[in-house]
Amino acid sequence: MDLTPTPSQTVGPYLHLGLTDRQSLSRVADDRAKGERVWLIFRVLDGEGLPVPDAMIELWQADSEGNYAHHDSSADGAGFGGFGRQATAEDGSCTFETIRPGCVAGPGKTVQAPHINVSILGRGILKRLSTRLYFAGEPANAADPILALVPDNRRPTLLAHPDTARTSNWIFDVRLRGEGETVFFDV
Amino acid sequence: MSSSLIQSESNNPEISVVPFRRHEPGTQPDYFYPAYRTTRLRAPSQPLIFLPHTLSEVTGPVFGHSSVHPNDRDLTLQHTGEPLGERIVVSGRVVDGDGHAVSNSLIEIWQANAAGRYAHAKDDHPASLDPNFTGTGRTLTDREGFYSFVTIKPGAYPWRNHDNAWRPAHIHFSLFGPAFVTRLITQMYFPGDPLFAYDPILQSIADERARRRLVSKFDLETTKPEWALGYRFDIVLRGRESTPLER
Secondary structure, three states: OOOOOOOOOOOOOOHHHHOOOOOOEOEOEOOOOOOOEEEEEEEEEOOOOOEOOOEEEEEEEOOOOOOEOOOOOOOOOOOEOOEEEEEOOOOOEEEEEEEOOOOEEOOOOOEEOOEEEEEEEEOOEEEEEEEEEEEOOOHHHHHOOOHHHOOHHHHHHHEEEEOOOOOOEEEEEEEOOOOOOOOOEEO | OOOOOEOOOOOOOOOOEOOEOOOOOOOOOOOOOOOOOOHHHHOOOOOOEEOOOOHHHHOOOOOOHHHOOHHHHEOOOOOOOOOOOOEEEEEEEEEOOOOOEOOOOEEEEEEOOOOOOOOOOOOOOOOOOOOOOOOEEEEEOOOOOEEEEEEEOOOOEEOOOOOOOEEOOEEEEEEOOOOHHHOEEEEEEOOOOOOHHHOHHHHOOOOHHHHHOOEOEEOOOOOEOOOEEEEEOOEEOOOEOOOOEOO
């Protein structure tokens, strides 16, 4: 048997039918989860700066202690799954409720700053796009080994900013192409 | 949902992470494929930044296990009547790049009905909706990685990408696998479809052998006499590098 991994294809415009209509997950952490409660407001924009109304965003993150609720591990993480997924609305946005993750061990003795692993899928996106959301103003960002791989001038595209009106809301724009294009990672 | 965690204690941050293997060139689609028009506005223009795998990439969610019902794998039983069209059995095995079974892992599928119409508010193709067919299914792979769905063969449909553009009949597949980086969403096609050569979504994969991996095979073994044709669709998720990478 040929063990080359199966190629990806776009989710197409009707992803809701099989995925988010059936099981959408806007709460990554419920009330039992420990940590600072935050709301992440995503907006997906295309190469002309227009909202993408038919994308899907998936999140994967550590808990407030920096632990992942991975499938083959054994500690207890009440109220916390670490995974979220939602379709974007007509204005290209979607909002997740979660807790701010802790620092996660990085390669060697490095420590990764609090971050959310983000996937973007959609019509016109032939394979998943991967990026990371970091929190603006977080001191640990300066020593993050992954941010260090990103050219200075593009690093700001990975920072979510608190809403001035409500600082538990963090705003993160994903620009798929063109001016201010978000950094995407080859994972 | 499992509530178990991987420890990443801050007093001992040296954690060995076994990375997943990277794809061979040409075996996955490019992002920018102008013949597929929407990629011109939605594909990044800057090169991707290579990300060495960390705990964040080699861990992954447990999702959907508690919400899979036995009837979810038979798309012909979800309404009071039988859907119209050609009943089929789609089955196969999910393995990783080393051939090991991917067991107890969620598969979600969705598709058009036999007339080529999705039960979706935004599909305006003037073909019949079928009140007995929604076109969504989900199941878990078994211990050996096997799965099976009963459904209706979907129809081809037009999609306005270019003049007289038609998508070959396909079923969308969504899989998670064990890690953030093993997530796969793809489409399964049917053997011998004359539309393959005209379909930029399939043709966006440069490597012909890789494209063929998306085409299911007619399978007499899983064909049920007097009842339904069988199609086999095996799926390979990314495997790990052979040796742990200590840094």
